[in-house]
Amino acid sequence: MNKVSANKRGRLAARVTTASGVDAATVDTIFASYGVPAAPVAAAPRNLRVLRLRLWGKKRDIPEGGAFDTTLKFPTGLVMAVAPNLKGKTSVLELITWCLRGTPKALQQDVLAWLDGIECDVLVNDVPHGIRMRLSEGAIADAAILQANSVEALADARGHSPVNARVIARASSNAEYDVEIQTFMLDRLGLEPILAYAAKTGVVQTHAWPSYFGAIYPPAGGEKVLIGETAYAGLAGRLLEVFLDLPGAALLTRVKAARDRLAAEDAKQSEQMKSAADTDRLRRDEQQERLDKAKSALAKLAADSKALPSVMDIAGRVTSLSLRLADVEADRRGADALHRQAKTNRQADERRLNNLRESAVARRLFHGLDPQSCPRCETPVTEERRSAETDSHRCAVCTSLISVDNSEEDDELVDELSSVLEASRQAEREAQRELSEANSIVEKLAAELTAAEVELRDAQQATIAAERFKLEQDIARAEGALEVLQPPSTQATPDGSGNDAEQRVLSSLADVLEADLRAASVGLFAELGPEIAEIAKRFGIASVQDIKVDRRAALRISKGGAKPDWFSNQSPGERLRLRIATVIALLRVGARLGIATHPGLLMLDSLRAEEVQDDDAYAIVDELVDLAAQTPGLQMLTTTADMTLPVGRLPKGSILAPPEGHDALW
Template identity: 40%
Template sequence: MLDPFDRAGAVALPRPVRVLRLRIAGTRSVEPLGAFDREFRLDAGLTVLVADNLRGKTSVLELITWCLRGTPRAGLQGVVRSWLSTVECDALVAGRPLEFRLRLRGGTLVEGRVVSADTELVHATDETSYGERVAALMMELLHLEPLESQSSRSASGRNTYGWPSYFGAMYLPAGREPALLGDDVMGGMPGRLLQVFLDLPGAAVLTRLKAFRDSVVSAARAAAADAQRLRDLMARKRAEADRRLTDARAALAELDGKEPVALSTVVDDITRLSRAVVAAEAESRDALKTFDLIKRQRQHDEMRLADLREHDAARQLFYALDPAACPRCEAPVTDERRAAEKRHATCAVCARPLGARDHADDQEVEREAHYRLTASRDAEKLARDNADDHVRRAARLRDALADAERRLTDADGAARMAARSDLAREVARWEGSVAALDSTAIPGAPTHPTEQSVLDAAIDALEAGRNAASERLFDELDRRIADLARRFGFRDLERVQIDKQARLKVFKTGGPVENFSGQSPGERLRLRIAVVVALLQVGHGHGNASHPGFLMIDSPCAEEVQDADAAALLHALERLCAETPDLQILVTTADEGLVRRTLSEATVIAPPAPGAPLW
């Protein structure tokens, strides 16, 4: 039997991808206006697309991506999409010729097809379904498995990564991006891609086992949290049922403990109290009316006293009397005569002028008015106290009547039995609730699941075997990455160390250990290219090349400050393609002069005229 971790017994998984042709047709809405139809023939090795900025270089890479990946990237501009009517891409995928055909209208995909030897493998009429079907086809042809990682945001507790994530290891991100390999940094994706493309023994199986184990652990934690919430809920319901049962029992005991009251006695009390309440309320109303009359008299006396003190003429008339009518004929004294008496000193009764004043009489008149006010105030206080007494007595009698009516309800046998029946049902209801809650099985703390133990053991065994088999591969990978990066112009690089999670340590001459994220954009780009090419070279050396061997690099010279550095990178890529079989690299740049001076055997694709668009 073959050891699954023996490299000699491992079956290689070739995944070569090569683009042969790209055709772009449509109508441009900016200068130069009009229809266009451009075809690019692409060879193995290095191909450099040269054009001025914003003249179609990046769009070529993005359209190849749309065809092969199934979904376009954000880098494909909307205005460019609106020009397109037809995009065709011919490629070899794992040795099988495929023809990718896109038909667009107004920037929207209306038909997507993939054909192989007159057999239609994919047919879709919208962008979403085209992307899904292309992804499934490429995963099948390249013998790739979905990659999974644990996620608290997903309903299943896992995130699944497919062909678009793998494609990120072929269309390299710009130098400033954080991922060493691929586009995704979440879920440990760089390390997962590294292990798959290095073809580590058991990598795909181990990835699936770890994702499944993580989902089991997540499910166990969720079950524990659910069980605790259920226990808390049951405890709250049990406490509420106990409280309600205690209250119902107490109310029933209180009702049963009351002495029965004679119905005739209570009726007599209600009759007596009803009459007393009626009488008391009548007396209360009378007392309030009397108080109101005396109060108005007191207010009138106050006004008269004030008037006497302010108007001398009023003091002489009737010794502070204020007649309402003539004492002889009983003709009413009008308000106009009263006003004239004050203004002109004429009598309000007979309208004759008033005589000279006697100050002694004035004082006597004022004293009389004062005595009247004092008497009315005392009378008002007595009337108020009397009214308050009657109001309080009526209230006490009403309360006594209400109590007698309650006693009548208690004395009514039917009402008493109905109340007792209601309370008895309430007691039975809560006794049933308590019994039901006590009989409900409350989950305890979850134990360590057996399947998790089995998965842990399987993962440990796979990792132990894989570690022994992969140690030599990573030593070789470190050496090749460092050698390639130096060839690409990373001159002060001494060595690198990469682990299975694609974490790269960088050792520079005379400097401290640094991480990949701490490098400059140009250094990151060199290291990223070196990692992908090293994966391919190590795979070829062991007879199991797993990376597709197809790379697209957009404007690598933009990361450089000196032309010499950019030239060194391009020259190294050209030599690398000549030395490495099954390697195809597409590069874009705006510096045609630099390309022409540097490269000798690479294919250069340029616009038909200087400054013109590439297509």
């Protein structure tokens, strides 16, 4: 391939063509079928920021009960919700999560029961959007996703039919809203569902927006995964794409899932074909042994008597007649079924016609009355007279002849049903004729088969003839079985070669993308580990000596002179510090290298959780303030029950506190 054509096809396709050994046209076709671009596409800019949260409803069965309507505003930078425990801090993060993720993580049922509605205004890629929810008994009754030209227009857009905003999606239940917001977020932030092949189930698992949201709202210290909510199927490593624009990261995950699925299908097919081939080989060996024994015995029998009468011809004729008889008996059964159906149809047509005629009589006879006795002498009306009334049209009371003058409509119906009845009678006669013909053929063949069987029995009277017949049957059966079991020359070999080109292209594509990712991430992860270690020390893990993290989001920490150990084996307090330190380091290093693509929203609950001491908590807040100052547009929403923690560190507008004289945040 010349340089011009390679550039025209795309560098990625050309590299895969060379690596896989598959021709260019086939590679292009496979790329198209899997939606693979000619070159990795850089991640689109992502931005997500919360502007306003309004909650209204009525609190019940608590000291501070009653109606409420609270609006919270969120500036950029570090924002801290400060209130005593169980006073609404975490609920604010959970309600934002519900609005942006589609489902909350751990929203309390009593909080849901208080709420009548939620409004949440956000910037998605700098475009104002609003979430409007109307709730009933803790569930969505009506919800809408709005888009406006300005933040001011969005703030004025109340309800679900705003004047200055456009409704881009609606939902009338929790499940519908979950689908709508996931679709909306993936589309607006330029994210693909995360695909991972599950070997145990044999299916490709799809992980959508909620999995990505785990990088925005990390779990508490008790969880053992570094990034996101679960370590299943390498999701933690895949979520690095949220933080860092590594070339081809999203494409690599999709290609690996497709490659693994195809490889599993090929392996399963190969195993099935191998098992079938082994079974056929054993059967062929058994039949060949049977054939050899029968031939040997027949040869010996022939040597003992040169004039043995052969019964194979007669037996063949018996077999042929048996097959023909089975066929014609099946035809007869079909003809019999058709005849019974035709007879049933004819009887039904006769009943309909009789019913119509009887109905005409009944309508004109006392307008449908059913007298039980003579109105004068009270003599009972017998069943015999009732039958005569229907059959001979004589009154059941006085036995006089009833004159039935059918209306024009009855006459038309009688004529129509008479025609139908005649047609069904003709069909019955035709079915009877075909059944008779089938019976004749069956009788004829049965007689021929009986005669042939008698002839066969006569031919088998001699002991030697019967033995020869048995051996000839064994030979015929063994030869027939060998012919069936012999694999055709065009049968595919059990090596999965049917999908060979596709498998080779996908495997080579995964290798090429993996190599690109490895090359691009060497410098990144060389900087990332020391950055995490430095921040962790300032968070109170003073014994840290070294930290290494890789693209799988697997973190190993060396501390106190001990051998390196995994993140999951650290204490809950250390996991909380390391998780926050990792997020900060990812944002800092990504910003320095110009590859940061995190949406810019980070939610951290309970900075003082997991036994974080005063000095460590202050250090964490200072690092977050510093990170916000270094990263324009970054927004971090945090919570604490320590009223002193933000004092002197955050401006007043960045501290969300309960109204004066109240303990609850909302």
